[in-house]
Amino acid sequence: MLLLLAGGLHALSFAPGPVPGPLLPVLQILALALLAGAVWRSPRVRDAARAGFCFGAGTFVVGFYWIFISLHVYGEMAVWLAGLAVVLLAAALALLPAAGTAAARWLTGSPPRPGRFLLAFAAAWTAAEWVRGTIFTGFPWLNVGYAHVDGPLAGVAPVLGVYGVAFAAALVAAAVAGLVVWSAGARRLAAAAGVLTLAAGSALGVATWGITPAGEPLPLRLVQGNVEQSNKFDPALIVSTLQRHLAMATSPTQTEGFAPELVLLPETAIPLFQDQLPPHLWQPWVDGARYLDATVVTGIPLHTPAPDGRSSFTNSVIGFTGETDVADLLNARTPFRYDKAHLVPFGEFIPTGFRWFVDAMVMPLGDFDRGATRQQPFAIAGQHIAFNICYEDVFGEELLPAIRTGPNGEPGATLLANVSNLGWFGDSWALPQHLRIARMRSLETGRPSIRATNTGATGVIDARGEVVSVLPAHTQGVLDVTVQGTTGFTPYVRWGNLPVLLLLALSLVGLGVYRRRL
Structure with a gap:
């Protein structure tokens, strides 16, 4: 239930309203950090999948509530059927973050290693976002990158696009979770990873890319x-x-x-x-x-x-x-x-x-x-x-x-x-x-x-x-x-999603090979 509520809170980070615009990137990272912490503490892969599903369902039910308006108010669909349609859509979409968190937990290994978890969570989450934006003609609305158009990670967008921003945001969220759930030595790694990622985004934001x-x-x-x-x-x-x-x-x-x-x-x-x-x-x-x-x-x-x-x-x-x-x-x-x-x-x-x-x-x-x-x-x-x-x-x-x-x-x-x-x-x-x-x-x-x-x-x-x-x-x-x-x-116009897809493939395959050798 806590992760379902965290997912609902996460949905507030995609548009100003209840939360002021400058705070949306902070809210998105903190909410996703709750999920990252739950995945780290999951004893089994299926527990991590359950955590991802609950978080995703909360995000999509709250974030896509407006589909109910279309179906019921203007489409004159029965209330129960319109509501059920939104819930079923959210549940179907939530299977993808569930797959992402399950993959992140498996790739991290047992016992889990902090460094591998940072990369595994960021890569698996972003891969799930990419699949959601591609499969069955795609539905990439509420990609976590959109919460960061006013934050330091926005500088990643001209280089790696919204999926690159999503990767950076998931990495920072995992680092924030690490500051809470890891030992003192690993916390230094978490702090360094989070700060360097935010600094890199800010530095890239200064570039004009020849525009x-x-x-x-x-x-x-x-x-x-x-x-x-x-x-x-x-x-x-x-x-x-x-x-x-x-x-x-x-x-x-x-x-x-x-x-x-x-x-x-x-x-x-x-x-x-x-x-x-x-x-x-x-x-x-x-x-x-x-x-x-x-x-x-x-x-x-x-x-x-x-x-x-x-x-x-x-x-x-x-x-x-x-x-x-x-x-x-x-x-x-x-x-x-x-x-x-x-x-x-x-x-x-x-x-x-x-x-x-x-x-x-x-x-x-x-x-x-x-x-x-x-x-x-x-x-x-x-x-x-x-x-x-x-x-x-x-x-x-x-x-x-x-x-x-x-x-x-x-x-x-x-x-x-x-x-x-x-x-x-x-x-x-x-x-x-x-x-x-x-x-x-x-x-x-x-x-x-x-x-x-x-x-x-x-x-x-x-x-x-x-x-x-x-x-x-x-x-x-x-x-x-x-x-x-x-x-x-910009680099993104020249290369599109190819660089970020290569980053995801190298990260996931590399972690998978390393996991198999343990």
Whole structure:
């Protein structure tokens, strides 16, 4: 029960709220240290596995409580079934930290050795995080690295990515546990390991990695419609919703002399397929782009007929200007287009065998087609903007192809952009959790991020992962702001997850071989 509660406390470290932002890294390490101490004291491997399962279940039930809102409030699923779904998801995900703690205990040997435990716990925990972010299309939300975007370990992100930050955090947590449960001599080892890891993170945080400004700053407008999720797909309200977004997109600026060159609207700001919207409703959008002399970019589902008679259906982002022909918009021929590549299970595709579960909800869900792995960034006003949609920015390694130079020499992205609709999750931790995830992506890549969302968090993050400006959540408004794109590649952009995976493989295999020889 204590570890279940510790896991629930651990879940508080992924977004400010009950706990102030600067204390989140401390809370995460202390909570994980409770688990590390329990694993060290476990007499058997299965006891360590039980400890990891209880801790993980507590983390995921509390950290993902907002899934209940989506299923019950907006999906109209029965309370008992929605609650059971969250508990079962947490239990399934908790099997991975259980496997990680079991592996850490086995690799440490009997009697356990402090030095081996530090490496075994860090490597096994991080490997479990990586598996969770990969298996069954992946669900890496609440990776422990996200708790550290404001801490000294953030400096690891441009080198080894979020999994490298997770490794460092788990190592420090194991060291903190060692300060409590080890003998005096071993405590010196724990103190040295913890201090050196934190110092290394701080030192790496000073490096710029060759990231420099690219082009001129881009003036842009971000639109947050704050459309109630229960109204978003109501046929009787779609026209008024479109008019609201158009009025916000073209409203006079409150900043003297400011002229946006990009206007960005959220995911499915236009909630119909493009050919379901009559020409007389498309024309004001083209006129608005002409009036602003700007490129308008919006989320929209696309229906794209093919010459062979087959059609594709995608969750997409399109961009158009005042010169775009309405007929081209109706036929999904736009100057700029991005199709979502990493689809959400149950929301955008239905896993085999789970049709019954989807049928228990009242949601406009779809089976979408996937976009290409690398899609050309939008070239707007001297910047190259790589788009991703909602959940996609949880997968940092999947954003890298658009940042790197293309196979034919096409320029890589100077900015990242995310459009989202987290209205499905109400006024919950999902919104600030997602903002911290976006901040990690900027830390890893050295690229600023711009975000346009339905309910929050809409704002701008600079290349160092700091929030420059953000609209209050669950309010209707526009944010007129200027952002400076960047160029240059961090080590993480160059190598992705390969270095941290090699570190994990060498650590786990090396410890395993050593354990077998004892």
